[in-house]
Amino acid sequence: MNRIEIRLSGFGGQGIILAGYILGKASALYDHKHATMIQNYGPESRGGACSSQVIISDVPVNYPHIIRPHVLAAMSQEAYTKYVDELLDGGLLIIDEDLVRPNGGTQRVRLYSVPSTRIAEELGRKMVANIVMLGCIAALDDSVSAEALRKAVLESVPKGTEELNANAFDRGYEHGRGLVEGRPSTTDQRPPSNE
């Protein structure tokens, strides 16, 4: 039995839930696996870190909670701080490089930085940063196939925004491939913000 746990995290309004939904859908519909997605609400809903938990498995998922995730995407400093320690040793940590500054705890994991929000801004819509992040996950992790994930993105986003979202996914994917292959980023370099 193969069970993969993925946590997507950030703050409200970044489309973390939609991204989790798309990830589970891609696995179930196109990779023919079983999947669940949980959204937890609690004190953290009141303005703090927001996360969705996705479980992908070869068999039906009975326990939909994350135990120790294989993959953590962090799109805010608060989410990073809250969730980094639960990541498995050797797990994949992907951060938004303008919004998260890693402060320790990353030696034991594979850390990749992606300017997901900045790429989204270059595409004209900050709100597609979540889809850039999905493209990057597809490039860096093989628990969901890139083809499945791209298809699920295109059929989950609002009508009329397919091209924008396809571009966002492809830019994220390209960036991720570049990180794996050691290519320089094609994104405008900016000094890190002090947020």
Added chain:
Amino acid sequence: MNRIEIRLSGFGGQGIILAGYILGKASALYDHKHATMIQNYGPESRGGACSSQVIISDVPVNYPHIIRPHVLAAMSQEAYTKYVDELLDGGLLIIDEDLVRPNGGTQRVRLYSVPSTRIAEELGRKMVANIVMLGCIAALDDSVSAEALRKAVLESVPKGTEELNANAFDRGYEHGRGLVEGRPSTTDQRPPSNE
């Protein structure tokens, strides 16, 4: 301890997940409860019934799966057939009256019909049928306050669609209140479709 289980169901594209997300958010943010929402994917993702499970509780939710729901909203015949039997005795069953024809099993529950898709079409956007349904749930059930749910709708929908969604919610709420009070519907009467 008070635990309420709600299942929203229909087919892909009706916004069942978004509706579940909003319901949990309303409870957590504005009613100050604990909540979880699960989206299950499996064979049913491949074109069949789609559902989201929302648990609302006074204490943190450890078991996010539905055991016997208190509320079932069914927006497709297939979802109705699949889920009607799990509803608690005396539970609240809300169906889209143009898309679902109850075929037995409803004597033991409180059944209400709402033309959610038709109201959404009258408002010009079929895709807000999910929000009409939420308005109706707010009128018929007190597990989430109408005020909390309306707020959560407005802050969860895409920018620029707030007015449309507020109208959808209000129309659903009004329809639900009318059912409780025995008022006639304000919606155009149409013969039932044969879908």
